[in-house]
């Protein structure tokens with residue numbers, strides 16, 4: 001279903017949402033004025049640690065939940081005012097498995113198509129096409145309970161695609177998959193977005209996944225977008241190289257910070273556990289100076305690297321903490 005309005009495929013504007021506690025539990029402010037726009041035909045990534053507010057945003061955009069304030073649009077249609085119109089245009093692949101393990105893959109697909117109002121022959125043809133596309137054609141007539149985790153996840157994505165949605169929501173599509181199944185899913189998502197010419201909203205807490213798949217992304221932290229752009233733009237915002245030094249002992253971190261903090265070739269020096277991070281215009285010449293100072297102070301170093309900025313550095317520069325640490329805080 002093409003979007004002929006010229007509006008962005010997806011738009012969220014100043015969304016807020018607080019989950020009321022009840023029974024003595026405190027309220028949780030999940031979204032605190034979240035805004036972004038995604039252009040038609042692109043993969044847009046919402047990247048953030050667990051609890052950042054990604055799923056809440058997806059639920060609001062896909063009409064499953066209502067915002068307390070702010071507005072959300074799919075293909076220019078207000079999701080709160082016209083949820084039925086929005087539902088026809090979207091596919092939603094939730095974190096939990098939706099397929100019935102006691103049916104075959106093909107039966108699951110055909111049923112999903114019929115529930116979406118497709119005629120029987122059309123649903124069967126589309127099921128055949130999607131089983132082939134996701135390399136599930138040989139497994140298509142087996143019960144889903146015999147599928148691997150990666151196969152079941154691909155079937156869930158295919159179910160979301162049955163009615164040819166204009167926008168597909170993929171909520172954490174590779175969580176729980178092993179590295180091989182994850183790489184396979186990435187290749188499928190890339191192929192799918194190219195072939196189906198759909199807009200995909202991908203939520204993920206994997207930096208590598210966002211970097212690889214999203215043409216644009218918004219980094220979400222505590223219910224707000226803290227940075228957005230293409231992965232390259234976000235990384236280019238950070239001038240210079242990342243210098244990373246891992247200490248042998250976390251107890252040395254304060255002394256190490258004080259020591260290398262004196263170097264004026266280093267900026268944004270920060271410690272997180274045993275890891276010290278800083279930025280330098282020329283990392284390769286700043287690193288030996290830093291190591292010399294640490295040695296002078298009697299501080300043992302486990303490893304040291306110089307790298308081009310990563311999305312982790314972008315996250316750190318906007319939130320003051322590393323992605324891994326933010327992830328840990330929420331678990």
Ligand SMILES: Nc1ncnc2c1ncn2[C@@H]1O[C@H](COP(=O)(O)OP(=O)(O)OP(=O)(O)O)[C@@H](O)[C@H]1O
Nearest residue numbers: 019028030048049050051052053054055056057205
């Ligand atoms: N139904 C609910 N009731 C109460 N609190 C909720 C509910 N759903 C989410 N929350 C809270 O709202 C905040 C945002 O959660 P949300 O699921 O949107 O984050 P997320 O970024 O998608 O994380 P995850 O990757 O773990 O799903 C979290 O603090 C979470 O605990």
